[in-house]
Amino acid sequence: MSPIPLRSRLAGVPLDHVTLGGAVDRVIALARAGAGGTVYTPNVDHVVVASEHETFRRAYDDVSLSLVDGMPVFWATRLLGFPVPEKVSGSDLFEPLVERAAAENLSIYLLGGGPGVAELASAQLLAKFPSLRIVGSSSPRLDGEGEITDREIELERVRASSADLVFVACGAPKSELFCFKNAATLAPAVLVCVGAAIDFTAGTARRAPRWMSRVGVEWAYRLAREPRRFAHRYLVRDPKFLVLLAREWRQRR
Numbered sequence: 001m002s003p004i005p006l007r008s009r010l011a012g013v014p015l016d017h018v019t020l021g022g023a024v025d026r027v028i029a030l031a032r033a034g035a036g037g038t039v040y041t042p043n044v045d046h047v048v049v050a051s052e053h054e055t056f057r058r059a060y061d062d063v064s065l066s067l068v069d070g071m072p073v074f075w076a077t078r079l080l081g082f083p084v085p086e087k088v089s090g091s092d093l094f095e096p097l098v099e100r101a102a103a104e105n106l107s108i109y110l111l112g113g114g115p116g117v118a119e120l121a122s123a124q125l126l127a128k129f130p131s132l133r134i135v136g137s138s139s140p141r142l143d144g145e146g147e148i149t150d151r152e153i154e155l156e157r158v159r160a161s162s163a164d165l166v167f168v169a170c171g172a173p174k175s176e177l178f179c180f181k182n183a184a185t186l187a188p189a190v191l192v193c194v195g196a197a198i199d200f201t202a203g204t205a206r207r208a209p210r211w212m213s214r215v216g217v218e219w220a221y222r223l224a225r226e227p228r229r230f231a232h233r234y235l236v237r238d239p240k241f242l243v244l245l246a247r248e249w250r251q252r253r
Contacts, residue, residue: 005017005018005022005026005065007066008077008082008084010047010073010076010077010080010244010245010248011047011050011051011244011245011247011248012050012051012057012060013042013046013047013050013057013060013066014042014060014061014063014066015042015066015068015073015077015082015084016065016066016067016084017082017084017085018065018067018084018085018086018088019085019086019088020086020088020092020093020096021096023039023065023067023088023093023097024093024096024097024100026065027039027065027093027097027165027190027192028097028100028101028104028106030064030065030190031101031106031164031165031188031190034188035187035188036183036184036186036187036188036189036190036191037064037065037183037187037190037191038059038062038063038064038065038176038179038180038183038190038191038192038193039063039064039065039066039067039093039190039191039192039193040059040060040063040065040066040067040176040179040193041066041067041068041069041088041089041090041093041193041194041195042060042066042067042068042069042073043069043070043072043073043089043172044070044072044073044219044238044241045172045233045237045238046060046069046172046173046176047073047241047244048237048238048240048241048244049172049173049237051240051244053173055145055177055180056173056176056177058180059173059176059177059179059180060176062180062183064190067088067089067090067093068084068086068087068088069087069088069089069090069195070087070089070216070218070219071087071213071214071215071216072216072241073087074086074087075216076245079245079249080245080248080249080252081252089195089213090169090192090193090194090195090196090197091194091195091196091197091200091207093192093194093197094167094194094197094198094201095197095201097165097192098125098129098132099129101132101133101164101165102129102131102132102133103131105131105133106133106164106165107133107134107135107161107162107163107164107165108132108133108134108135108163108164108165108166108167109134109135109136109137109158109161109163109165109166109167109189110122110134110136110137110138110167110169110198111137111138111139111140111158111166111167111168111169111170112139112167112168112169112170112175112198113139113169113198113199113202113204114139114199114204115139116139117139117198117199117202117204118137118138118139118198118202119137120202120203120204121137121198121199121201121202122134122137124201124202124203125201135161135162135163136157136158136160136161136163138154138157138158140154140170142170142171142174142175142177142178143174144173144174145174145177146173146174146175146176146177146178146179146180146181147178147181148178148182155182155185155186158186158189159185159186163189164188164189164190165189165190165192166186166189166190166191166192167192167194167197167198168191168192168193168194169193169194169195169196169197169198169199171196172193172195175193176193179191179193206225208221208222209221219234219238222234223235
């Protein structure tokens with residue numbers, strides 16, 4: 001298996017020191033090991049929610065690989081003296097990992113998106129990677145605690161597919177809570193949370209321009225496009241990140 005990366009913590013949330021290439025290697029190694037696992041991509045909102053939500057915090061305590069998503073968290077690691085080498089969002093990770101899975105004959109399952117979105121994404125991926133083995137897709141309904149409608153039916157569908165990698169794109173914190181609660185049941189599959197990557201691949205959602213991601217204002221793009229969905233998150237909840245960061249900075253000093 002590839003080396004286990006160095007791990008630091010920000011307000012209790014683990015952050016693994018790994019590049020995009022290293023993250024792909026690590027996920028493939030987890031899949032080859034056959035013991036299952038979870039992969040999350042913590043951003044500002046994840047850090048805030050983890051400070052308030054015990055089960056979400058436990059999900060992060062149990063995570064196999066935790067990749068820094070978002071420039072504010074990336075910059076925070078530098079301010080606090082444990083710089084991670086690279087920002088790796090779920091959307092950044094998705095296609096390189098799919099390409100690697102195709103090259104290594106690992107099967108994948110797409111879980112998430114609206115009705116029919118995973119199927120659209122599957123068609124796009126197969127057009128790009130003809131050797132890719134997509135063994136299933138579904139768009140289950142999850143509540144705010146990651147609980148799934150028709151749980152046994154949905155989990156059996158994933159288990160029966162014998163997927164090596166399950167890409168979960170149901171939104172945070174639902175995706176991570178779902179993975180935490182069902183990882184043991186779905187092992188040896190590795191559950192990888194990939195944000196809105198399935199929607200982006202299907203073409204049903206548009207990602208912010210790369211320059212906005214690089215300068216740390218991708219959140220503003222999302223807020224402008226879907227204000228009713230994101231206003232409370234970005235304008236009310238997430239500013240608490242600055243309080244958590246200041247507390248962490250004082251503790252480390």
